[in-house]
Amino acid sequence: MKKYVITLSTICISLLVFFQCSLGNRQGILLGTYRKVVLVGSSEKIEASIPVAQNLFWYSSDASTVHVSPSGVIKGISSGSAVIHVRTENSGYKASCHVTVVTAIPRNIILFIGDGMGPEQVKAAGMFKNGVSGSLIFETLDYTNTMTTYSASSGITDSAASATAMATGNKVNNGVISTAIPGDSSELETVLELLKQKGKSTGLVTTTHITNATPACFGAHEYHRSNYDEIAVDYVNGSKPNVLFGGGGFGISDTMTDSVGYHTVTNKTAFESIDPSVYDYVSALFGTDNLPYMYDYPEPDAYPEPELSEMTQKALAILKQDPDGFFLLVEGGRIDHACHSNDLICAIYETIEFEDAVTSALQWMSGRNDTVLIVTADHETGGLTVIKNNGAGNLPDVTWSTGYHTGVEVPIYASGCDENIIFGDFDNTHIYYTISDFFE
Numbered sequence: 062m063k064k065y066v067i068t069l070s071t072i073c074i075s076l077l078v079f080f081q082c083s084l085g086n087r088q089g090i091l092l093g094t095y096r097k098v099v100l101v102g103s104s105e106k107i108e109a110s111i112p113v114a115q116n117l118f119w120y121s122s123d124a125s126t127v128h129v130s131p132s133g134v135i136k137g138i139s140s141g142s143a144v145i146h147v148r149t150e151n152s153g154y155k156a157s158c159h160v161t162v163v164t165a166i167p168r169n170i171i172l173f174i175g176d177g178m179g180p181e182q183v184k185a186a187g188m189f190k191n192g193v194s195g196s197l198i199f200e201t202l203d204y205t206n207t208m209t210t211y212s213a214s215s216g217i218t219d220s221a222a223s224a225t226a227m228a229t230g231n232k233v234n235n236g237v238i239s240t241a242i243p244g245d246s247s248e249l250e251t252v253l254e255l256l257k258q259k260g261k262s263t264g265l266v267t268t269t270h271i272t273n274a275t276p277a278c279f280g281a282h283e284y285h286r287s288n289y290d291e292i293a294v295d296y297v298n299g300s301k302p303n304v305l306f307g308g309g310g311f312g313i314s315d316t317m318t319d320s321v322g323y324h325t326v327t328n329k330t331a332f333e334s335i336d337p338s339v340y341d342y343v344s345a346l347f348g349t350d351n352l353p354y355m356y357d358y359p360e361p362d363a364y365p366e367p368e369l370s371e372m373t374q375k376a377l378a379i380l381k382q383d384p385d386g387f388f389l390l391v392e393g394g395r396i397d398h399a400c401h402s403n404d405l406i407c408a409i410y411e412t413i414e415f416e417d418a419v420t421s422a423l424q425w426m427s428g429r430n431d432t433v434l435i436v437t438a439d440h441e442t443g444g445l446t447v448i449k450n451n452g453a454g455n456l457p458d459v460t461w462s463t464g465y466h467t468g469v470e471v472p473i474y475a476s477g478c479d480e481n482i483i484f485g486d487f488d489n490t491h492i493y494y495t496i497s498d499f500f501e
């Protein structure tokens with residue numbers, strides 16, 4: 062079955078006008094929900110089912126019922142171009158719009174998460190590196206937006222709840238790893254697991270220890286982020302990503318990944334010599350904690366472990382061997398740690414290395430049209446505000462308001478897909494829907 066992404070701008074404009082006129086506050090539901098439409102090439106009639114806005118019904122131009130998911134996936138249309146009508150339960154047809162195919166389904170998804178990387182962290186790094194804000198490579202991606210990050214238990218999320226939201230589309234309590242809490246405590250399927258089921262290879266890459274909260278939410282299910290031993294077991298016996306690169310320790314070890322068939326390395330030399338075409342499963346576990354800060358090794362090539370950009374390159378070289386495509390998560394995990402200490406220079410160095418990793422992915426994507434790249438953050442850390450740009454090579458003047466996280470909306474950047482991939486009011490749960498909708 063072929064699947065297409067179609068432009069929703071026409072739909073949004075017509076629905077916005079319509080709902081402003083007739084349904085008042087429902088406008089927010091639609092804008093927050095139907096931000097993207099995916100056409101599925103099927104002529105089968107499917108009953109209307111609209112979980113979020115229960116009293117809306119959608120019809121295609123031939124009057125057959127179509128199905129619209131909470132995130133805007135439409136099924137039941139036989140061609141790549143159609144007129145879609147929407148009506149309420151009681152009042153007949155109310156609006157219609159024309160939709161056309163623009164982009165094919167992607168093969169590969171690359172998701173970058175800068176842990177703690179709020180808008181001011183990005184701004185400060187651009188000023189320090191290039192003398193001007195807005196100048197980091199990921200700020201030049203095709204589409205940008207901001208997104209909300211609150212969790213089920215707090216307006217201020219931690220990395221576990223935010224990564225769970227992005228990985229599963231569900232709001233959970235702070236500290237929870239892709240498990241329905243609040244709720245029935247069931248395991249919430251992650252986007253990594255979903256795409257693995259679709260036959261794709263998968264990878265987790267981070268500068269923290271690999272069992273830390275952000276990668277864990279994509280490949281594990283635990284009541285709490287501190288259950289490192291159990292998270293490691295979930296990796297090797299459960300989700301089993303093809304690529305596991307990051308710090309070791311905290312529940313995971315080389316003997317553990319070795320025993321389930323990973324080609325395992327634990328130092329930079331062995332890492333560099335990995336032939337990516339030989340192995341289906343590769344784990345690289347450096348030390349027994351987080352990787353060192355970039356700022357502690359400012360001289361070129363002095364960094365004792367592979368840098369995030371090098372890990373990203375190696376992961377892509379391995380994952381691209383799969384003709385079915387891949388899902389790769391890359392986390393710049395220590396921006397957050399530096400910001401907890403209100404350590405600006407350290408945060409900037411980590412952000413610039415994160416940018417280098419995105420550059421590696423963009424270079425790999427060059428000339429391809431089958432890969433979606435999303436760059437975002439899980440939350441802001443430190444309450445950073447830039448006061449004054451002091452030019453390239455100089456720290457900007459800043460203030461910090463806290464040693465913890467804040468509820469500031471974080472930036473999101475995307476390329477390789479239709480513009481509606483990140484559209485309108487955006488929440489971190491929409492990362493999951495944005496990706497999973499391609500593959501429903």
Ligand SMILES: [Zn+2]
Nearest residue numbers: 177397442466
């Ligand atoms: Zn933090």
